[in-house]
Amino acid sequence: MAKQEKKWELRLYVAGKTPKSVTALNNLKKYCETHLRGQYKIEVIDLLKKPQLAEGDQIFAIPTLVRKVPEPIRKIIGDLSNEEKVLVGLNIRTLNEV
Amino acid sequence: MQVLSKTKTGINGLDEITMGGLPKGRPTLICGGPGCGKTLMALEFIVKGATLYNEPGVFMAFEEKAGELTTNVASLGFDLDKLQKNKKLRIDHVHIDRTEVEETGEYDLNGLFIRLDHAINSIGAKRVVLDTIENLFAGLTNQAILRAELRRLFQWLKDKGVTAIITGEKGQGTLTRHGLEEYVSDCVIFLDHRIVNQVSTRRLKVIKYRGSLHGTNEYPFLIDEEGITILPVTSLKLDKNVSAKRISTGIPSLDEMFGGKGFFKGSSILVSGSAGTGKTSIAGSFANATCMRKEKCMFFAFEESPQQIIRNMKSIGLDLNKHVKKGLLEFHSFRPGLYGLEMHLARMYKLIKNFNPSVVVLDPVTNFVSVGLLTEVNAMLLRLIDGMQNAGITLMLTALNSGTTEHIDENVSSLVDTWILVRDIECDGERNRGIYIMKSRGMKHSNEVREFIISSRGLDLVDVYRSSEGVLIGAARKARQKQEGVRTGQNGNGQYRARIKK
DSSP states (O other), rough: TTGGGGEEEEEEEESOOOOOHHHHHHHHHHHHHHHSSTTTTEEETTTTTTTHHHHHHTSBBBSSEEEEEESSSSEEEEEOOOOHHHHTTTTTTTTTGO | OOOOOEEEEOOHHHHTTTTTSEEEEEEEEESSSSSSSHHHHHHHHHHHHHHOOOOEEEEEEESSOOHHHHHHTTTTTTHHHHHHHHSEEEEEOEEEEGEEEOOOSSSSSSHHHHHHHHHHHHTTEEEEEEEEETTHHHEEEOHHHHHHHHHHHHHHHHHTTTTEEEEEEEEEESSSSGGGTTOOSSSEEEEEEEEEEEEEEEEEEEEEEEEOOOSSSSEEEEEEEEEEOOOOOOOOOOOOOEEEEOOOOOOOHHHHHHTTTOEEEEEEEEESSSSSSHHHHHHHHHHHHHTTTTOEEEESSSSSSSSHHHHHHHHOOOHHHHHHHHSSEEEOOOOOGGGGGGHHHHHHHHHHHHOOOOOOEEEOGGGGGGGGGGGHHHHHHHHHHHHEEEEEEEEEEEEESSSSSOOOOHHHHHTTTTEEEEEEEEOOOOOEEEEEEETTSSOOOOOEEEEEETTEEEEEEEEEEETTTTEEOHHHHHHHHHHHHHOOOOOHHHHHHHHOOO
C-alpha cells in the first residue's frame, strides 16, 4: 500500500492567488479526496515566484494541472470546474465508467 | 513635438523603406503565405539587434524547436548557440499539442506572459519575436479567452517597452488567418512569394505604418547566404553628386570624339548596335583601360563565359587575364534565365558592393528581356543606373539592337548620359561598321560618323572618306586613299593610316 500512495503525482501551476487558481486548487483537492484518497501528491507551483519553471513543463495557460505520474504526462488547463472532464483527462476514470 | 522613435532592424534595405526601422517599443506584424520568409526576417531582426545594436532579443517559437531553428539558420552565418551563450538571445519554444491538453473552465494565458517576462528580464531584452502566435488558435478551443488574452498580450508588450515582431500566416481574404491585424495596428508588413514565368520573386510591402512615412511600393527582396536583402526601388531623387573628372574610353580615337577626354567619371554609357558590331570589344577596351589606371572593374557577362571573353579580347590585343590575376578585374558570367530580374539586380548590387569597382560593365542588357517584360527590364536598368550614379561608379551597358527585337536601347537611352551607336553599313558588297555618338550630356562631342575598325592591334576609328562621289568606307576608302596618297591630319588615326600605306 505504501507504494500506491505515490501513484499520482499532480502539479498545479498558478500565478498568485487569483480566484481561478483558488477555485482550481479547491476543485482538485475535492476530486482527489473523493477518488484518489491516500494515493496522490499535489504540488502547487506559483509561477510569480518561480517563473523559470514555466518553460520546463511547457506552461502557457494558468491554471494548468500537470499529471507527472503516472506517465504519460497529461495537462488540463482551466479552473477544473468540470469534474467529469478532469477525471477523464487524468485518466482516473475512463469514458466507459462514466 | 515628439516624433515616433524607431528601432533599426539591421536588415539590408528594410530600414530605408521604413525610414529608420520599426516603431520602437511597439509590436509589428509580419504576415505572408507559407515559405515567404517571415520567420527568417523575424529572426534576422533579433540576430542583427544582438550583433549590431547590442540589443538582446527573445525569440518565442510556437512552430520550430530551438534546435531546428539553430540548424535552419546556421547556413546564413547566424550562430544562435553562441548568441545564447553570451546572453544576447533567448529562444523559448512553446509547444502546444491539442491532444495533450484538456480544457475545463476558466483560464488565462498568464503562463505565457510569465515565461516571456522571465525570458525578457533574464537577458535584458529589447526585442521580442512571437513566431507564429496563431498556433495558439490550433491548440486551444476557447477563442473568446484567446482573443481577449492576445489583446492583453500586445498591450503588455507595449507597456513592457520592447520592440516586437509578431508573425502571422496569410488567411483567405485577410492578412492573417485569425485576424491578428486587429490587435497589432502600428505597423504591418506583408511578404509575398510569387512565381511569374517560372521565376520566383519575393516581395515585401509595408501595408501600414502608423505615425510614420514609409515607402508604399512592393519591394523585391531576396534570401541568400547573408540573410535578407530588400532593394528599395529607385529613390528617384535627382540630387546626386556629379563628377567633372573624365576617364578614357580605352580607345584613343574614341576619346577624341568626346573632345579628347573620354567619358565623365560616374556617368552611364550605353553602347548599342546590331549583332557583330563590336560592342563587347568596346566594353573590353574600356575595362582594360580602367585596369591600366589601376582601378577596379567588374564585368557582368550574360552571353559569354569569362574565358571566352578573355580569349576573344586577346585577338584584338587586349590581355585581360593579367588584370584578373592582379584582382583588378572581376568577371561574373551567368545566364539571365537563372534568376528573376530582381534577383539579378540584388546579386549585382551585392557583388558590386563587395568588390567596390570604379567601373561596371554589363554585356549585354538586352538578354534580360528573356526573363522579364520590357517595362520591367527598363525599371530594373533604371534602378541599376540610379544606384551606380549614387555610388559614383561609371556604368557601361551594351545593348543588341536588331530589327526584330524590341528596342531596349531607345528605352534606356533617356536614362544614360552617353549613347554610342555602332551600325553596319553595307555597300559595294562589303559590310563595314560605322560608329557615332547619339548623345553625350554635358560635353562637346563629335557629330561625325566614323568607320570603326577592329584589328589585332585593338579598336580604332578612322574618318570616313568624303569625296566628290560621296562617303567612302571600307575598301572603297582604302582604294581612294591609296590612289590619292592622302593622309588626313587626324592624330589618332595616323598610326592606322601608316599601316594602310605599307
